[in-house]
Amino acid sequence: KQEVTQIPAALSVPEGENLVLNCSFTDSAIYNLQWFRQDPGKGLTSLLLIQSSQREQTSGRLNASLDKSSGRSTLYIAASQPGDSATYLCAVNTGNQFYFGTGTSLTVIP
């Protein structure tokens, strides 16, 4: 069974810092991996999608990497802003099911 782990569970940084969120999964047989943002009381917002054949995706200040063989993905956020404060989730799609991590709660302090 696929297990997805996110570290750290919570992170607090001052505004302007670069930061890295980590996601690891136990079974490398994945279809794709997706990073989401969730604001309190809201649904998920998709940030980046990485297909299993890709190693990296970038969108603005966000960069996600995927190392399928080692079962790891990272989400890099450059020059963090208070508006980046949210919970960040990674999800692994095996083609049949989604497996979600428990999330990293990020707080960016002005």
Added chain:
Amino acid sequence: GAVVSQHPSRVICKSGTSVKIECRSLDFQATTMFWYRQFPKQSLMLMATSNEGSKATYEQGVEKDKFLINHASLTLSTLTVTSAHPEDSSFYICSARDASRVGAFFGQGTRLTVV
């Protein structure tokens, strides 16, 4: 941790028929449930948000008469795809949250294939 059960995990149906997908929160009361879908090679997209006892709020571009959402109790929400067509074939996933917890908990999804 909280458990959200989604059923069925896979379903194949004929074009023109309706399909119902259930989402249950097993050990907590879900005041809000979210329904998502993902087309092949695309991101997971929010379809609608439902609060128990209220009408669902649909995202732009989602037909509310085609995707019927019922959230009649604090532990069950259903999504009915009416008059399904092959273009409705997708992966549907629900998530649920309650007022006392941070974040939402997810079902493992339903792969719908319309033939």
